[in-house]
Amino acid sequence: MIKRETNRRHLIALAGAALVALSAPAFAQDKSIVVSSTTSTQDSGLFGHILPLFKAKTGIDVKVVSQGTGQALDTGRRGDADVVFVHAKSAELKFLSEGFGVKRYPVMYNDFVLIGPKGDPAGIGGTKDIVAALKAIKDKGAPFISRGDRSGTHVAELDLWKAAGIDIAKDKGPWYKEIGQGMGAALNTASASNAYVLSDRGTWLSFKNRADLVISVEGDNRLFNQYGVMLVNPEKHPHVKKEYGQAFIDWLISPEGQKAIAEYKIGGQQLFFPNASAPGA
Amino acid sequence: MTMRAPDSDLPIVLEDVRYGVRDLIIIDGMSLMLTPGAPTVLIGPNGSGKTTLLRLMMGLIEPTSGRVTWGGRTHVPPARRAIVFQRPVMLRRSVAANIHYALAAAGIGRHQHAERARDLLEQAGLSALAERPARRLSGGEQQRLALARGLARDPQVLFLDEPTASLDPAATKAIEDVVRAVSARGIKVVMSTHDLGEARRLAGDIVFIHRGRVIESAPAAEFFAHPKTDDARRFVAGELLV
Amino acid sequence: MQEKLMHADTSALDLVLSADPALMEIVRLSLLVSLGAVVAAAVIGFPLGAVIALTRYPGREASIVVLNALMGLPPVVVGLAVYLLLSRSGPLGTWGLLFTPAAMVIAQTILVTPIIAALARQTIEDLWTEYREELAAMNVGPIGRVATLLWDARFSLLTALLAGFGRAAAEVGAVIIVGGNIDGFTRTMTTAIALETSKGDLPLAIGLGMVLIAIVIIVNALAWGVRRAGERLAG
Numbered sequence: 001m002i003k004r005e006t007n008r009r010h011l012i013a014l015a016g017a018a019l020v021a022l023s024a025p026a027f028a029q030d031k032s033i034v035v036s037s038t039t040s041t042q043d044s045g046l047f048g049h050i051l052p053l054f055k056a057k058t059g060i061d062v063k064v065v066s067q068g069t070g071q072a073l074d075t076g077r078r079g080d081a082d083v084v085f086v087h088a089k090s091a092e093l094k095f096l097s098e099g100f101g102v103k104r105y106p107v108m109y110n111d112f113v114l115i116g117p118k119g120d121p122a123g124i125g126g127t128k129d130i131v132a133a134l135k136a137i138k139d140k141g142a143p144f145i146s147r148g149d150r151s152g153t154h155v156a157e158l159d160l161w162k163a164a165g166i167d168i169a170k171d172k173g174p175w176y177k178e179i180g181q182g183m184g185a186a187l188n189t190a191s192a193s194n195a196y197v198l199s200d201r202g203t204w205l206s207f208k209n210r211a212d213l214v215i216s217v218e219g220d221n222r223l224f225n226q227y228g229v230m231l232v233n234p235e236k237h238p239h240v241k242k243e244y245g246q247a248f249i250d251w252l253i254s255p256e257g258q259k260a261i262a263e264y265k266i267g268g269q270q271l272f273f274p275n276a277s278a279p280g281a
Numbered sequence: 282m283t284m285r286a287p288d289s290d291l292p293i294v295l296e297d298v299r300y301g302v303r304d305l306i307i308i309d310g311m312s313l314m315l316t317p318g319a320p321t322v323l324i325g326p327n328g329s330g331k332t333t334l335l336r337l338m339m340g341l342i343e344p345t346s347g348r349v350t351w352g353g354r355t356h357v358p359p360a361r362r363a364i365v366f367q368r369p370v371m372l373r374r375s376v377a378a379n380i381h382y383a384l385a386a387a388g389i390g391r392h393q394h395a396e397r398a399r400d401l402l403e404q405a406g407l408s409a410l411a412e413r414p415a416r417r418l419s420g421g422e423q424q425r426l427a428l429a430r431g432l433a434r435d436p437q438v439l440f441l442d443e444p445t446a447s448l449d450p451a452a453t454k455a456i457e458d459v460v461r462a463v464s465a466r467g468i469k470v471v472m473s474t475h476d477l478g479e480a481r482r483l484a485g486d487i488v489f490i491h492r493g494r495v496i497e498s499a500p501a502a503e504f505f506a507h508p509k510t511d512d513a514r515r516f517v518a519g520e521l522l523v
Numbered sequence: 524m525q526e527k528l529m530h531a532d533t534s535a536l537d538l539v540l541s542a543d544p545a546l547m548e549i550v551r552l553s554l555l556v557s558l559g560a561v562v563a564a565a566v567i568g569f570p571l572g573a574v575i576a577l578t579r580y581p582g583r584e585a586s587i588v589v590l591n592a593l594m595g596l597p598p599v600v601v602g603l604a605v606y607l608l609l610s611r612s613g614p615l616g617t618w619g620l621l622f623t624p625a626a627m628v629i630a631q632t633i634l635v636t637p638i639i640a641a642l643a644r645q646t647i648e649d650l651w652t653e654y655r656e657e658l659a660a661m662n663v664g665p666i667g668r669v670a671t672l673l674w675d676a677r678f679s680l681l682t683a684l685l686a687g688f689g690r691a692a693a694e695v696g697a698v699i700i701v702g703g704n705i706d707g708f709t710r711t712m713t714t715a716i717a718l719e720t721s722k723g724d725l726p727l728a729i730g731l732g733m734v735l736i737a738i739v740i741i742v743n744a745l746a747w748g749v750r751r752a753g754e755r756l757a758g
Binding site for chain 3: 009017034039042043048063064065066077078079127182183185187188191203206207208209210234237239
Binding site: 358383387408 | 584653654656657659661662667671673674678754755756
C-alpha cells in the first residue's frame with residue numbers, strides 16, 4: 001500500500017511537471033508575439049514564406065492565429081494578440097476608434113475573384129463586371145456559397161451585393177447558402193456542389209481541390225482587397241509586447257518586408273501586392 | 282484495587298442478539314459466550330444462521346437488537362480478529378503480495394514484512410507458489426492463502442466459515458492441519474461446518490444452531506455422546522433437519 | 524512542414540518516410556498534449572470515480588447520470604469556455620496561457636475527465652461489491668480501500684485511460700480554439716488535418732489522418748502489451 005501511494009505521488013508530480021513544461025514558453029519572457037490574422041493569409045501560405053525571413057533578421061517568433069477578420073479583431077480586442085493583421089478597412093477603423101489599436105498601417109492588397117463551375121450556369125463567363133455577374137447569378141438562381149462568417153471576404157461579398165442593388169438578406173433563395181466557415185471550407189463546398197463563390201486570389205491559387213471550378217470574374221476594381229496591420233493598444237492591454245509587435249509592423253512596411261511579400265508566388269503568380277506607401281490605402 | 286489486564290477481544294459475549302433484513306429474521310435471539318481455549322465449532326443445517334453469526338461476532342454487521350461485546354467492550358474494530366470467508370476474495374496480485382497487503386493492513390512495520398511473509402507462506406504450505414497470481418490458485422490453495430492472510434495480523438480470534446466445503450480430502454486435511462497448529466498457539470478458533478466428521482476432529486466445544494437459535498451448546502465429547510435435544514440427536518444421527 | 528505542405532507532389536507518406544522534422548514536431552506535440560491531458564484527467568478522475576462509487580449521499584444517482592452524460596461534452600463548447608476563461612480579458616487572463624500547449628491540455632483534461640471518472644466509477648463499484656467484506660475484515664480504512672480498489676482494478680482502468688486518450692487524440696474542436704493552430708507551436712495532428720482540408724489538399728489531409736490513426740493504434744498496442752504482461756504476473 002505504501003508502494004502504491006508512492007506511485008500516485010509520482011503520477012501527480014509527473015502531471016505537474018508536464019503542465020509546467022508545456023506552459024513554460026508562456027511564462028518565460030520569450031522572444032515571440034501572437035499575431036491574429038485571417039484565414040486568407042494563412043491558407044495562401046504567405047506567412048510560411050515571410051515569417052522565417054523576419055525571424056532570421058530579428059530572432060522574434062511570430063505565432064499566427066488565423067481566424068475570420070471579425071473574429072481576429074475580437075481576439076485583439078480581448079488582448080489575446082499583440083498584433084492584428086486583417087483585411088476589412090471599415091472594421092479596422094472601428095477597432096482603432098474604440099481605442100483597441102494604436103495605429104493602422106496599410107501593408108498590401110490582393111484581389112478577390114469570383115469562382116464558378118466550368119459549365120457557367122449563370123452565363124457570366126468573360127465579363128469583368130462583378131456587379132452584373134452577381135445580378136445574373138441571382139436572376140438565374142445559380143448556386144452560390146457565402147462564407148457567412150463575418151470575415152473580411154464575407155463583408156466584401158455583402159458590399160458587392162449591395163452595389164448590385166440586391167438586398168441579399170431579403171432576396172436570397174435556396175440557391176444562396178451561408179456555410180459559416182473559412183475560405184477553404186467554402187471552396188470545398190463550392191467544389192462539391194458546383195456553385196459560385198467569392199474567394200481571395202491567394203487562397204484560390206493555393207487551393208488544390210478545385211474539381212470543375214474556374215475563375216469566372218476577375219480584374220474589376222471593386223474586387224480590390226486591402227490589408228492593414230495594427231499594434232494592439234498597450235494602454236488597454238498592458239501585457240502587449242509592444243516592442244516586438246512594432247518591430248514586426250515596421251518590418252512589414254519596410255522595403256525589405258515589402259519585397260518579401262512581393263516575392264511570394266504560387267505557380268509563378270504573385271499573390272499579394274505591397275502598397276505600404278500608397279496614399280489612402 | 283483491580284489489576285488492569287491488557288485489552289482483549291475475549292470473551293466474546295452475545296446478549297439476546299437478533300438480526301434481520303426487512304421481514305426475514307436470520308438470528309432470532311441468541312445469547313452465547315466464547316472463551317479462550319479449544320476451537321468452538323458451529324454446526325447446523327444450511328440456512329441455520331452460521332455465516333451471519335460469524336459476521337456478527339467478527340463485527341462486520343450490527344445486530345438489529347441486543348448487543349455483542351468483545352472483552353466487555355462494544356464496537357471494537359477488528360484489529361485482533363480475522364475471518365476466512367467460505368469463498369475468500371483473492372486480491373488481484375501475487376500470493377506474496379496478498380500476504381504483504383494483509384501485513385500492511387495490520388499495521389505491521391515494513392522491516393518485518395519479508396520475514397513474517399516467509400513464515401506465513403511456510404505455515405500455509407504456499408512457499409513454492411509465492412509469485413503466482415493469487416486468483417489462479419486452486420480452491421484449497423486459496424483457502425490456505427486466506428488463512429495466512431488472516432493470521433498476518435496475529436489475531437486473538439480466528440473465524441472460519443466452512444473452510445473445507447467443496448474441498449477434496451487432501452486439501453481438507455491441509456486446512457485442518459493449519460487450524461490445529463493455530464489453535465495450539467493459543468489463538469481462539471471459531472469455525473462453522475456442516476461436516477460432522479470435521480466437527481468431531483477439531484472441536485473443543487460445539488454450538489448447535491437451527492433456525493437462528495442456539496439449540497445446544499456443550500463440550501464436543503458430551504454433545505456427540507449425549508445430545509440433549511431431539512433436534513441435535515437427529516442431526517448427529519445424520520437425519521435431515523428442515 | 525508549412526513549406527513542404529505547399530507542394531502538391533508532397534505526400535503524407537513522403538513526410539513520414541523522410542521523418543519530416545515539422546511532422547515529427549506535430550506528432551510529438553499531439554502525443555504530449557493528449558497524454559498530458561490523460562494523466563491530469565486520471566489524477567482527478569480516478570479518485571472522483573472512486574468517491575462516487577464508494578460513498579452514499581443524497582443525489583448520488585443524479586450525479587452518476589450527469590457524470591455519464593458529461594462523457595458527451597461538446598468539445599467546441601469546452602474550447603470556447605476555456606478560451607473565455609484564459610483570454611487576457613477573462614478571469615485567468617494573467618496566466619497568459621491562451622494559445623499555448625498548456626491551454627490545450629486544460630481543455631482536453633476537461634473533456635477526458637468525465638470519461639475516466641465515469642468508467643472508473645463503474646469498474647470500482649463492481650469491484651467494491653466483491654471486495655467490501657474482505658477489506659472490512661482486514662480493517663482497511665477509507666483511503667486504503669480507495670487505493671486498493673484503484674490498484675486492483677488497474678487493468679480495467681487502463682481501458683478507461685485508453686478511451687480518454689482516444690477522445691483527446693481525435694479531438695479538434697477544443698484544441699483549435701484554445702491553441703490557435705499556431706505553426707510549430709500549437710499545431711497538432713488534428714488541427715493540421717483541419718488546415719490541410721481548408722487548403723483543399725484532401726490527399727494530404729487523409730494521409731495525415733492515416734498517420735494519426737496509426738499512432739493511436741500503436742499506443743493501444745503498447746497498452747495491450749502492458750496489460751497482458753501485467754495480468755500474467757498478477758492475474
